[in-house]
Amino acid sequence: MNKQDWRQSATGAVVPILIVVLWQASAMLGWVNPQVLPSPVAVVSKWIEYLLPLTAYDPAASSWLGWAFSGELLGDTLSSLYRVVVGFAVGAGLALPLGLMMGASQRMYAWLNPLMQVLRPIPPIAYIPLAILWFGLGNAPAVFLIALGAFFPVLVNTIAGVRQVDGIYIRAARNLGVNQRTMFIRVMLPAAVPYILSGVRIGIGTAFIVVIVSEMIAVNNGLGFRILEAREYFWSDKIIAGMISIGLLGLIIDVGMNKLNNHLLRWHRGLEN
């Protein structure tokens, strides 16, 4: 980091630090009930407790790595991440081929688009009762809801991506003698990638919202479940610690997506390095 970057980071840190100081002061001076708003120090110590393993290390019971990951927080994070990944893979895995077909074929579009337009405005959360009725409790309804949340953004962007492919590429490819199949795989699909990726980003964002909600309802682990459980015990420090964890996981996913985006679109005009 150069001097400019340091100054920028320092400027950005001022307001959060002030808020934390004010928050801590109000807790220490007894302005607020700690049951309602615990002090930041209490939240951080709870967060560390939540992160660390519950029992002491016992070589007989488990491997060191297994022990290190036995803390509640890491277990919850992995459960939530697993649901996001599986749900997203199912949703995007269905939306991508369907979107490619609907984008490329006027007939497919005419057949399916009205149905998609009717289903799309229904928020995935509204499917919760139906999801539980169909799939009971457990991972299945959660994955179903997350897949729904990821499906529509990827579908809509894939259709738009294929439809907006610049005619000049098609002409150039026809001039080079490509057949329909090659045109689709090597010209239309890569040309649509910028649109598809922005759909993927929106889809992941939706999946992340839906995973928290569905964990509050259908399962008994995961970050969403944990903060709801903490409310039942009035553990407000753990609620906030859980929220911070959710934020951190979201940030990691977003940074990862950004890196993937930059790599896949390194050819794209919009991204000058």
Add this chain to the structure above:
Amino acid sequence: MKVNDMNPTHIQVSGVHKVFKTDSREVVALKEINLDIPQGQFVCLLGPSGCGKSTLLNAVAGFSLPSSGTITADGKLVTGPGPERGMVFQEYALFPWMTVEKNIAFGLEIKGMDQSAITAKVDELLAMLSLSDFRHRFPKDLSGGMRQRVAIARVLALDSPIMLMDEPFGALDALTRRNLQDELLRIWAELKKTIIFVTHSIEEAIYLADRIVVMTYRPGTVKRDMIVDLPRLRDPAAAEFNALKRELGQLVMEEQQRHHNDEMRMAAVD
């Protein structure tokens, strides 16, 4: 019309008409075009915008077939685009997600050429067009002139006997343009391609062409079909060059005036 007697006809345009229909009216873009282009001839289609020169080129390329009349290339009727009639577009039309070498190799992969032959061919073309240092770059990182070199290399890779060029240097600055014109002449002399080159620059046409076909504004017809027999490499400052420039300038200006009048009339109607 003078035709080089040495070489057989390579591209034949006979009685071509092209009509574009919109909801409200019909535009006759091409009317009764007849051209015999012998093997290896460098032909420039010259005229103001709206004279149908790009329409004619697209018809030869097979992108947009004539409403009536026929076009044959190598004796075969043109029914659609194909690699034996490689096209260089004004807007380059490189595939932005492919590197320079992938762009050049793409047509060869389509043909099903094996990988070692592709590599050899790509190396040769990169060297021919001074692109070797740019082989791993993406098009977005190249200047306009470099992009057009890649587009030319991509067409040359096809080994097509015919090269169609639609105002390929129109978007380039004057120096880059002259530079690429010279490269093109060198490649043309070496590879003996038949070239149809669309331009609205009179000087460019005289500098490049064996033969200049001046077209009229709507309907597009052949206004003048002339052989340019100035010795190469041509000097744009030479007296003969300028005499020809004056003569062609007069012809093009008449059509430009008709174009202008037409636009004024249309504006008045709207």
